[in-house]
Structure formats: C-alpha cells, structure tokens
Amino acid sequence: MSILDAIWRMFLHAFRERVTVQYPDERPVLPPRYRGRIILSRDPDGQERCVACYLCAAACPPDCISLQADEDGDGRRYPAFFRINFSRCIFCGYCEEACPTYAIQLTPDYEMSEFKRPSLVYEKKDLLISGTGKYPGYWYYKVAGVALKGKDKGEGAEEEAPVDVRSLMP
Amino acid sequence: MAKILIHGKEYEVADGQNLLQACLTLGFDIPYFCWHPAMHSAGACRQCAVKVFRDENDTRGRIIMSCVTPVAEGMRVSIDDAEAKAFRENVVEWLMSNHPHDCPVCDEGGECHLQDMTQMTGHVYRRFRFKKRTYRNQYLGPLINHEMNRCIQCYRCVRFYKGYAGGNDLDAFASRNRVYFGRSEDGALESPFSGNLVEVCPTGVFTDKTFRAHFTRKWDLQTAPSVCVHCGVGCNTIPGERYGELRRIRNRYNGEVNGYFLCDRGRFGYEFVNSPMRLKKAVIKNGEGGQAVSKEEALKLIARMIGMGGKVMAIGSPRASVETNFALRELSGAEDFYSGFSRQEAALVSLVVEVMANGPASSPSLKEVRGADAVLVLGEDATNTAPVLALALRQAAKNGPLKAAMQLGIPYWDDMAIKTATQGKKGPFYSAAPYATALDDVSVKTFYGPPEEIARFGMAIARELNGSLPQVEGLDDETASLAREAAAALLAAERPLVVSGTGSGSEAVIQAAANIAWALCGVNRQAFLSLVMPECSTLGAALIDSRGLDKAAEAAASGGFDTLVVAENDIFMRMEREDAKDFLDSFSNVIVIDHIITDTVKAAHVALPGAAFAESTGTLVSFEGRAQRFFQVYAPEDERQAAWRWLNDMTDAAGVKRLRWEILDDVTAAAASAISALGKLTQAAPSAAFRIAGQKIARQTHRRSGRTAVRAEEIYEPKPPDDMDAPFTFSMEGFQGQPPSPLVPRFWSPGWNSVQSITKYQESVGGPMRSGDPGVRLIEPKVVAAPFFRAAPIPFKARKYGWLLVPMHRIFGSEELSLLSAPLAGLTARPFVGLSKEDAERLEAEEGEEIIVRSGGKELSLPATIVRGLVQGVAALPHLPGISIVTLPAWGVLARAKRKAA
C-alpha cells in the first residue's frame, strides 16, 4: 500500500515546476551580495586598498588567509604578499565583515573548480581587481590620521591644521 | 590588612595601597590610563572613577578617582554603579573625540590598552561632530616610531622617560589641548631605555620601529618565555616569531629581575638572529674557502676526526648555555675543558666567584637593588655594562627622599605629591668611576680616578667601617672626607648596597668592593654586594671552569692534543690575534659550533650551525647567580640546532664516549649532579615532561591566523615539529591558560590584550608572579667571618710620557651579538680615544683630531674626544670593534698624528 502511495507521489512530481538549472547552458542570476570568489579591490585613485591590517586573516574561521604587511616609500601600508587558500575557504564572508577598508570583498562568481588543488591557492595577483568593487566611494586613507605622500597632517577629512606646539596663545 | 566592601561584599586588602591597585589585585576590572604599576598614580586621566559611599545609609555616594584614593578600613565601594559607569564612558568618549581612525594601520592594534579600555567602558559610537586636532610627528631615531595624533595625554611617557629612567630629551610641550609629547627637535632618543615607551604608552604614539619593518599582529606571533642574551643581568623576555623570522622582543615581567622594563640593547639586539652573519649550514674548510655540506657529511668527517681516539680539548663560552658548556666538558673531560675566558677575564671572574661563594654579603636580586636605601657604585659603568641594573639603581637613589616624604604622610604611590615633596633630592648614592657616567646625575658625589685610585678610595671606605683593615696611605683630604661621608651613609642604612664588577678590568676594585660589603655585614646583616659580569652566562661558565685561554694555550703547546672543539666563542676576541692563530694551528682538527660567523668559525676545519637563543632551549646564569631557562621560540627549517645536541650527535657518529642524552633535561640533570655549584639547576623551570591537564603549553595564540594558507602549496600540511626539550608545542593546540611563571609564553587575558594584562599574572599588582618569580638562585651567602683582602692597592702615578688607558663600555657596540643587529649598528659609536680636557691641551689636540695610540706593541689612529671625569694621565679606550688592544687597563703612549700639509 505504502509503495503504491510513494509511486503515486513521484508520478505527481513529474508535473511540478523544475528547480534544477541546466548549468552551464543556463546560468542562475545571483544577488550582488552573494558570497562567492573573493577579490581585493582598489581605492578610487587606483592604489591597492588593503592596508595589511591582518583583521580578515584573524576573522577567518578556517585560517585560510595569510599575508605580510609592508610599507611603500609614500608611507602606505600594503600586503607584500596576500594569499587565500580557496580549497579551505568556506565563503562565510567574515573577512569582508572584518575589513576596515572595504578592500576584501566577496563576489557572486562561484566558478572556481580546478583539477589541481594548488590551483586553488590564490595569490595577490589573482585576487586584485582593477576597480573599487561594491563600495565605490570609500577611501580609507582620506579618513585616517596618518600622513602619506600627497596628504599631509590636517589634510584628511574633518581634520584641523596641525597644532603649533610653540604657540603661547592661551 | 584592611577590610573593604565592594558591591556589599567584604574583601581583605593590604594597607597603604590605593583603591585601584587593591581592586585590580582582587581581580576586578577598572579601566585606567595614567596609573602604571611601576610609576604609580598621577591622577591625570580621570578614567579610573568608582563610587564610594559614606555608610550603609548613603545611597548617593560620590565619584572618586580610585588611583589616588587610599584604601581605608570599612570603605564601601561600587565599581558597577550606573553613574560611575556613565562617568567612565564619558571620559573615554572625550579622549576619543580627537582620536584618529588609525587602528588598521596602527601597530598597537590588537594589543592596545586604549582599545581595551574603550571596549571595557562600552563606548562605541563617536558623537563628536567637529574636526579632529592633529599633530606633526618627529623623527626619533631608528628604534621608535612617533605618531602623535594618537596621544590621549596620560603623561605616562614623560613620567617614565624622565622620572623613572632619568632621560632628559623627551618632554611635554605646549598648553591646553595642544599638549605635545616629544623632543624639542627631531633626533634619535638618547636614553638607552627608550624602547620601554612602546610598552608604557597605552596607545600607538610610540611603537617599535624595528618591528614595523616586518610587522605582525600580536595574535600571530609565536612566543615562548626567554631570557635576554646581551648582558649578565638576565632580563626576562618574550621573543615573537612569524614565518620563520624573529620579529620582536617584549618584556616578560619578573618581579625579582627586570620587572616591567628592558634596555634598548636587549629589546632591539634580537635582529642579530636575522642577520646575514648567521651560520646556517655546516661548512667544511677546503683550501682557503669553505664548502657548505649536509649534516651527515659533516658528522661523517667529524667521526673520522674524533673517532681515532686522539685527545680532545674543548672551549666553551660565557655566552653559551650551561648545558652546552657542560656537554663540552663531558666530551673532553674536566681537565681539558676551558670556559673560554681571556686571561684577564678569567682572573676577574674567578675573583668574583670566590667573593660570591665565600663571603657573607648577599648578591641582590634587582628587586633588592631597587629597594636599597644607600648605594655605592665602585668603578662599574653599569648603564653600559648592565643597563637594567643601572635603571634599578636609579630607583634606589630615590629611596632616601621617598622615605622622608612618606614620613610626611604621603603614600608612596602618590607620585605627584612625592615629586613635590622630594623636589628632585637624591638618596645616599655615591659613586666612583674613571670617567663621568650616566649615573652621576643621581649620585650625591662622585669620585673620579683610575682603577687603582678607585680601589684605594674603596679600601679607605672599608677601613672606616672596619678598623682592623689596613689604613690607606697618602689619600688627599678631599678623598678621605668623601670616603668618611660614604662610609657613614652606608652605615646608617638598613639595606646598603655596593655595586662593582669586571667592567673596570681591575681586581683591586672588586676586592675593595668586597671589603666594604663584608665590613658592612659585620655591623649590618643586610648588606648587598652586586658584582657585574659581562655576558649572559659568564657566571654559569665560571661555575664549570674558570681557567683562561692562556692556560688552554699552554696545555695545547705542551702537546698531545689532536682535536679542538669550540662552541659559541670567538677566541680571536679573547686572545691576541697571533696567539689565537698559533693556538688553533697546534691542533690537527678544529671543530667550531656557533650561530654567527666569527673569525674562529672561519678558521675552523668544520663549522657547525648552532641555534641562537630563540631557536633552542637552555639555562643561563645571571650575575645575581640566578639560573633561568630560555625556551625555544620556533623551529628553524634547516639544520641549526643547540650546540650540546651537535656534541651529542658528534659522539654518536664517532662511536666514542657517547654522551647518551636524549633531551635537554638529561643534560641539565647531569650537570646538576656533576657540579655541586649547579645543584639547583634543574629547578630553574619545570621539565619537558610537565603537563597541564595532560597538555603541553601552546606557543601560538588561540587566534593565530593563516594556519591553512601559509603552507598551502604543499597540499598536505605537515605536522608541527615535536619539541622534546620543553613542555611547549609549536602549535595553537595545547594549554592556553596561565601556566607556572617560568613557562608563561605571553601575557593575555580576556579583555586585556595589551601588556597591562600582566596584572592578571601577578599575586598582587606589581608584586611577584603567581607561583613565584621565575628562576632559582644558585649561590647564597655564607655565614662566615669575612675573608677580607688585606693587601693595600698600589697608588696610581701619572707618567710623564705615558697614559693609563682604561676601558670604556658602550651599551651599543661593546657586546658581540647586538652589534650584528642592523637597527643598533646605526647607534654604535665610532671608535675614539677619550681624553681629559687638560690632556687634550697638553697634546695640543682638538676634539676630533686623529691621535696615535701605542700600547702593547700595537698602534691605532683614533679621533680624540673629550671625556668628562677623566683625570690627567688617564685616557679611555671604548670597547668597540676596531680597537684591538684586548687587555685594559694598560699603559700606552699618545701622540698627535701629523697634520697633512694644508
């Protein structure tokens, strides 16, 4: 009796709407905030956005991000190397959430299959895109207090001119 | 003890402290900034507010600053009171109103006291809608980075730099909300304790520049407890490693030794571990050059060398661990083992050991030094030979005035009131030195003279204290009255301290210091005698053997030896070049184990790559006589290993006299049982078998990042290496809580990411570590009649055509290892010859002019520098590379180099 019931139900399913997509002939439309392949974005002026603060690496549950901070001649921090091991990444998005500069972003691209596992280890050259990604306006160094070449003390957003230490005014 | 009520519950607290200390000791969290456990209260930041209530009927209470409120019997306190909480949140909000948006690029981030305190108070959102104040930064030299925007005006930096460490080139400038902390102009910080600003400043204003060059967050550093290898004080440190490279050194609190502070040699000298002068592969000499070979090949060759059964001589080192020196001694037999001291060093060090072992005066811990109430420094330039001892002596100099101020009813922790009351007065503190030293500013009076005269001055003091000692003839009135004054001050004290050491190069000075301390012991049981020795385990080596290399050379010359094994010693620095060459040539095989490439390594037939302190575990003995274990921080990828392990492998390969040690504890135990002076060596720290809840202790933090990315190319992540020698893992797996004090790998506590978390590891704030401060003292004074030295020192006679050349030590440059640290190299002085003003005039030489120095058949050309304090007929030669006259003091001749025709 129960067997007949099951067969009947399966038969009915044949007339239901299809959920399976005929990938790769057909491709799903994913929302922009879908958590897929991770990229490193750039500031509006085209410089690397990542300041190598290590917060994404600390937030990452499977510990698959590693990097090393360095500083260029202009006083900017940047990652000397930046590596994500996508064979370990669980696409949780914690790195993006932790990132104070919007440098690291997850994208809706999920087509990352590889035959060899080492091919899933992405270095900075594989991660860095040429634009700002999802956050077009943000420019960390404009709001930070450190001086860089081309941005002196007091020239950041909402900053007074530097204090005159030798002033005797009360 | 007083009873106080916190949130209605009764607690017992020690009298005389302030409420903040008391609450922190009890484990309560109260945010604070300006209070520091070593520098006490300033009441400047208003962050430590709590509420106190008059009696049980008082429901309103009043807000007070806990750091400037003494605990009182029956006090009713509320930390959680809503108003107090709101007050504290407001204070942080004000402090943050100008704070830059810097955390991601701030090196303090992740171990920032300001971050912690902001979290603790609950302030999360910036409401201040106006512009932020900004400052310009200063260049402060190669060690410290300055980012003034981050300052919260707590005044800790100047209170440390000026008040605690006696520096005078850092100050607070300007007024109102423009207050600025820096120098009057750009330039390298002059104090040799400047590195402590990194830990003292609760924000990222002062950060470690050497760390910045290879920056890593605290949570990513692999750490283990270690001991500084750059002098004999034995400060406790926490080295941190990332990606196979040593990244920085932080202070490790030890209440009996360094407390909260290190010197810059110790903090920044670590870069030698990363220097290109490291020996990383075994090298076999072929012809003039060397050829890198594998471990197996090197051992095969060595097996042939020592396998024949020829006689082996072994040379140890005062910078090697006790275990390494002992292993050498086992290899060669006690008779043919030498610790590798120079002839002069051997004489001085044997004398010090004799004084320490047979005399009634106790060798003080640095805590006892800080507590001394009268001090005499005899001939030792401690700031340059034992820097953190000098820092402790500075604190001792304040004790006299402090005592007077406390008699006025001012508590010791009320720093501002104490400063007002004492008005910069200094305690009974006398010194005698060949030239002006950095401690002169805390001395009531200083006697200047060559070592002979310092010894006579010392003997005169001893004679004042003990009439049975020989009279010192022919002292001038001034010196005699100074001797009387110093003797009276020492006699009046409860805990008098005499400091001397090997730095002056004179045995007579050490004997005089011993006589004074022993004479004090005759009238006062508490007299301390601190004798400085130069290297990290000079005493450890001396307790095994204290014969000099001259004796080794004599033995070698008499023949019969085939092979010489040297560990971690550059004998070219301790013998005349030609003698060293002859010595090495008298062996058919020379095997050298070292971690840096020295001239001795270059002369070796086989050189083996040893492990630097951060790459191995072992025990060092400080000049206090404290045995302390340093633990391996990381496992190097190549064949570097501890010298004792190389020796073990060598005898294994050769099949002779197997040392049969598996792990370090075997060596330590063997040394402790073979040499009675080292009997307590095994108690320096728990053994490798130590476990907490069945676990080893993790060297890596629970928040270590990148574990699955660092080695991603290899697909299968290798298992972390095992550590047989220590109860630590090279992993984040393992015990993460508070282990016994010698095994604390880092300071961290939930909510306390900065170094301020040390409080959580102490029995009471600023007191000993829980389970006692690390290390074990090997030598205790004997209750005996003092074996006084009765020979009267020979007076100094200035010569008409000669100068007495005295040694002058430099904190940067006089120590072999820190010299290889690139950031310190820039601060190392150029070689010079120091002259008194009178002598410069006599030579008609101007400052900077080349002077030819001839002594002991050698000739050097050095620029003249006027050195204050030198007396006529005495010149100073700095202990710097390039000055090859090994043994000082010595007589020499100075002459102006001919001026080139203009």
Ligand code: SF4
């Ligand atoms: S959190 Fe952002 S800025 Fe920081 S290291 Fe990661 S990507 Fe770079």
Ligand code: SF4
């Ligand atoms: S000092 Fe602390 S709070 Fe300020 S920017 Fe640096 S890490 Fe952040």
Ligand code: SF4
């Ligand atoms: S520089 Fe640092 S220690 Fe000095 S006042 Fe500012 S915050 Fe305090």
Ligand code: SF4
């Ligand atoms: S005083 Fe000596 S042991 Fe202490 S940090 Fe300085 S060099 Fe190292």
Ligand code: FES
């Ligand atoms: S810590 Fe009490 S006022 Fe600053």
